[in-house]
């Protein structure tokens with residue numbers, strides 16, 4: 361079968377590799393090249409402990425306070441406030457207790473599958489040198505914030521996440537020295553992993569897919585038209601039919617799926633970061649500042665400080681002052697951090713209101729497969745998603761139930 365994959369981000373290239381390994385002829389299209397979007401500049405975490413969706417019960421009470429601070433963890437540029445309203449309504453519905461509990465269970469299942477799929481990928485392709493198995497430290501300021509986090513830790517336990525809760529400064533310092541004393545409590549998740557560099561990881565997988573016969577074409581796909589016998593793709597210098605097409609265009613996927621008559625609540629949560637050069641800080645694990653919505657991770661020989669959520673769509677210019685604000689906070693929380701010489705970046709997380717991706721055969725078009733909307737977890741869930749998508753292309757039942765990830769769930 362000849363399969364086209366639209367998008368050479370982490371979801372597209374991992375899927376292309378899985379398809380090529382199953383003997384399919386694969387063509388990957390990307391208008392900018394491998395890892396040009398969110399997949400190239402993210403925090404590099406296989407965040408298997410992050411099973412709690414953003415839409416938690418009660419979040420709508422907390423959000424207004426966050427929104428008052430233009431550089432806080434959540435922001436909505438005024439120019440985008442009306443456009444994001446329908447997504448926010450779906451987000452609110454996803455935060456209702458029954459929907460929330462179902463989302464945690466679904467996320468837990470996809471995480472378990474993805475963690476196992478990652479180990480298969482690493483073992484088959486000798487990828488261990490590109491991984492760091494250093495766990496993650498999630499930090500809290502004081503007893504009150506820690507206590508408020510405990511129900512979330514119980515929910516993680518229920519879906520099989522392993523963790524240790526730390527309530528003594530010495531225990532925390534043993535894992536990560538050099539933290540501000542304001543962080544008095546923590547949760548440590550030992551099974552969390554990081555890539556040494558997400559751009560390098562994605563490029564390596566793209567190379568491996570090409571090594572197994574996949575072709576990478578730099579072209580923008582403008583239109584897809586399914587018929588009884590195939591799917592015709594047209595775009596810059598492209599006018600070709602394929603047996604099946606995988607849409608893995610990240611936050612841009614709706615521009616293609618609309619042509620199939622689908623109306624999916626895909627938005628982007630824009631995130632920012634600054635990558636500091638070698639010597640910026642002696643980081644020993646992935647650190648998450650839970651109450652501030654940002655993380656610090658090792659990337660190559662440097663340090664990446666980033667996070668935040670800006671619901672600003674795909675077209676507004678980046679506001680790099682958000683990245684600077686994160687860096688200023690990081691300097692307060694890691695007093696020895698050297699903040700000079702950093703590189704700023706913004707990326708488009710492809711986000712659904714319930715924090716679950718769309719992994720499905722397109723409704724009414726069995727030749728088009730949908731693989732996008734992974735939000736904060738695209739790298740984390742890439743290996744698991746790729747196996748499921750390859751099963752859907754082959755028409756065999758996937759390893760986990762994909763009902764919670766169906767395009768028709770909204």
Ligand SMILES: Cc1cc2nc3c(=O)[nH]c(=O)nc-3n(C[C@H](O)[C@H](O)[C@H](O)COP(=O)(O)OP(=O)(O)OC[C@H]3O[C@@H](n4cnc5c(N)ncnc54)[C@H](O)[C@@H]3O)c2cc1C
Nearest residue numbers: 367369371391397399402403405581610631737738739740
């Ligand atoms: C600040 C930040 C930190 C993050 N940290 C993490 C983390 O630590 N762990 C984690 O798991 N996730 C993290 N994420 C989320 C993760 O980066 C995304 O979920 C993931 O990269 C999405 O991958 P993707 O392949 O779906 O999309 P993308 O990487 O955006 O790839 C989509 C590709 O499609 C191409 N494309 C789009 N339209 C077309 C078209 N019409 N024709 C041809 N090509 C097209 C684009 O050029 C792009 O290369 C983070 C995100 C941000 C912003």
